[in-house]
Amino acid sequence: xxxNESFYRFVATFATQNNQTMTQNLDITAIRNDFxxxxxxxxxxxxxxxxxxxxxxxxxxxxxxxxxxxYEQNANIHRGVHYLSQRATEAHENARNSVKAFINxxxxxxxxxxxxxxxxxxxxxxxxxxTFCDRDDEIIISTMEHHANIVPWQMLRDRxxxxxxxxxxxxxGELNMSAFEALLSEKTKLVAVTHxxxxxxxxxxxxxxxxxxxxxxxxxxxxxxxxxxxxxxDVQALDVDFYVFxxxxxxxxxxxxxxxxxxxxxxxxxxxxxxxxxxxxxSFEKTIFADLPFKFEAGTPDYVxxxxxxxxxxxxxxxxxxxxxxxxxDLLHYATNKMVNIQNMHIYGNADHKSSxxxxxxxxxxxxxxxxxxxxxxxxxxxxxxxxxxxxTDLGIDGTVRASFAFYNTHEEIDQFIAAIERIxxxx
Amino acid sequence: xxxxxxxxxxxxxxNEFTDWMDKYAYIIELGNQLPPIxxxxxxxxxxxxxxxxxxxxxxxxxxxxxxxxxxxxxxxVKGIVSLLIDVLSDRTPDEILNADLYFIDxxxxxxxxxxxxxxxxxxxxxxIKLYALALKSTKQQ
Numbered sequence: 001x002x003x004n005e006s007f008y009r010f011v012a013t014f015a016t017q018n019n020q021t022m023t024q025n026l027d028i029t030a031i032r033n034d035f036x037x038x039x040x041x042x043x044x045x046x047x048x049x050x051x052x053x054x055x056x057x058x059x060x061x062x063x064x065x066x067x068x069x070x071y072e073q074n075a076n077i078h079r080g081v082h083y084l085s086q087r088a089t090e091a092h093e094n095a096r097n098s099v100k101a102f103i104n105x106x107x108x109x110x111x112x113x114x115x116x117x118x119x120x121x122x123x124x125x126x127x128x129x130x131t132f133c134d135r136d137d138e139i140i141i142s143t144m145e146h147h148a149n150i151v152p153w154q155m156l157r158d159r160x161x162x163x164x165x166x167x168x169x170x171x172x173g174e175l176n177m178s179a180f181e182a183l184l185s186e187k188t189k190l191v192a193v194t195h196x197x198x199x200x201x202x203x204x205x206x207x208x209x210x211x212x213x214x215x216x217x218x219x220x221x222x223x224x225x226x227x228x229x230x231x232x233x234d235v236q237a238l239d240v241d242f243y244v245f246x247x248x249x250x251x252x253x254x255x256x257x258x259x260x261x262x263x264x265x266x267x268x269x270x271x272x273x274x275x276x277x278x279x280x281x282x283s284f285e286k287t288i289f290a291d292l293p294f295k296f297e298a299g300t301p302d303y304v305x306x307x308x309x310x311x312x313x314x315x316x317x318x319x320x321x322x323x324x325x326x327x328x329x330d331l332l333h334y335a336t337n338k339m340v341n342i343q344n345m346h347i348y349g350n351a352d353h354k355s356s357x358x359x360x361x362x363x364x365x366x367x368x369x370x371x372x373x374x375x376x377x378x379x380x381x382x383x384x385x386x387x388x389x390x391x392x393t394d395l396g397i398d399g400t401v402r403a404s405f406a407f408y409n410t411h412e413e414i415d416q417f418i419a420a421i422e423r424i425x426x427x428x
Numbered sequence: 429x430x431x432x433x434x435x436x437x438x439x440x441x442x443n444e445f446t447d448w449m450d451k452y453a454y455i456i457e458l459g460n461q462l463p464p465i466x467x468x469x470x471x472x473x474x475x476x477x478x479x480x481x482x483x484x485x486x487x488x489x490x491x492x493x494x495x496x497x498x499x500x501x502x503x504x505v506k507g508i509v510s511l512l513i514d515v516l517s518d519r520t521p522d523e524i525l526n527a528d529l530y531f532i533d534x535x536x537x538x539x540x541x542x543x544x545x546x547x548x549x550x551x552x553x554x555x556i557k558l559y560a561l562a563l564k565s566t567k568q569q
Contacts, residue, residue, distance in 0.1 A: 377449070398501070
C-alpha cells in the first residue's frame, strides 16, 4: 500500500550548482516506488526516513539480485569446475569490474572486497602498519573521524609505539588546512581522513590533502563511507592511494565493502587473514600467497553481496550521481533554511562544502528525548555521539540529533520534520 | 499501597492516553517534577552510563526500607526513572526482589527497557535489585 502517492507526485526541479540555471528532472514518485520500505507506516504515521548516513534503504533491484543469486546460481566460487560455480565466479568478478568502473580504478586487482569500511581500515592498519610503521612514526587523522578511522590506528599505536597527529577543525566544522600542512613531516607515514564527516556533513578538500601529502611522498587513505553514494569518486583523478567504503550506505547490501588500493601499494602489503582463497600453494613448510586481489580475501567471499552491490551501482548510475548530488544539496539547503528559523536551533557544521547531513540541538532538549519523540511521529533520525566521541568532546557536547537525507527524500517530508520539531519543542 | 497496587494505578493513568504524544507529554511532566538529585549523590559511583543517556541512582536504607533517588540527563528517561522510583522506593528488600515489574510493558514503554535502547534504564532496574540483594544479605549476617 503506497501512502500519500499523490502527495509525492511531483517532479523535482532544481538549479545546478554552477550558476547555470538548468532544469533537470528526477521523478521522485518513481524513485520512491523502487524502495518498498518507504511506503510503510511507523506508529500510524507514514515513515520519514532521515537516517541515511547510518544506512540507506534498498531498492527492489538490490534485493532481487540477492534472491537471484540464491535461487539461480548459488555455488562456491573460484574453486569449482562445475557450471554453477563458474557462473557464480563470473558474477562475482563482474561485480568487481563494476566497482572498478564506478570509482575509475586502473585495474580490478585494486578492488578488494571487505565486510565494510571498518574492516578495510583495520586491514590497512594491520598490513600497512606492520610493514611501514616503526616506533615514533606518525599517522595523521582528523578531529572529525568516525571511530572506525581512529581506533584501528590507536591499536597500531599501542602495538608499535607510533604517534597519532590530529588535524583540528575550525568553528564551521572544516579542516584547518594550514595546521594539516604543519603536521606533515618526514616522520609521517600515512594521512587517513574522511571524505565527508558523518556528523558535520563537511566535504573535505581531499584533492588538496592528497596533493599536499604527495609532495612529501606520503600516501593517503580516504574514508569514503559517507561519500560514494552522494558524489562521484574518481580514484585516478584524485591520485588517492587507498579509498574505502561500505555497500550498505550506498543502497547496497549489508556486510560488503570495498578497499581500493593502488596496485603498487597493495603488492607491497602482506596478507591480512590466512586461509583458503588467498593462497597459490600450501605445504606445511611454506605457503605461497595468491596474487592481488585474492591475497586479501581469505575464505569464501561474499559473492552474493558483491553481486547485489553491483546492482546498487547500476541503479545509482541509472539515476545519475550528479542528479542525486544536486537534489540532496537542494534538500540540505531547504531544510537548513527552515531549521534556522526555529528559536534556539543550533546546527553543528556549517562548512562551505557540505553534504546532506544536519546535526542539531534545540534549546537544551536532550538528543535522546528529541529522537524518541520524532520516532513517535514516524520520523527516523539518529541521536547520540554518532561514533565520533572525540569530535563531540571538541564541540563541547555529549551528542546531537542528526537528520541525513537521501535522494528519495522530499521537501514535504522536511516540512513535516520541521513541524514535528516545533511541536516537540513546545512539550518541554 | 503494595507494589502491584501502585503499578495498577499507573496503568490506569496511562490508559487515559490514546495518543503517543500525550503519553510522552505526561512522562516529560513527571521528569520535570522529579527533584534534582543532591550533587553529593551525582557522582561517578552512582552513574549508570548508557550509550544515549545517563542515569544516576542512589539508595538509603532506613527502618528496614530502601529509599531511592535518581536522575537522568534526558527528561523522558527522568520521567521513567520517576515512575520506577514511585513503584520501588520505600519498600523492603524482599518486596523489591520479588517485584514483577509488569507496568512498563502495560503502558507501552517496554522499548525503553530493551538492551539496544542504551538509555541506562535496564541497568537501573538491575542496580535497584542489586541494592536490595546486598542489603538483604547484610541484614541476614
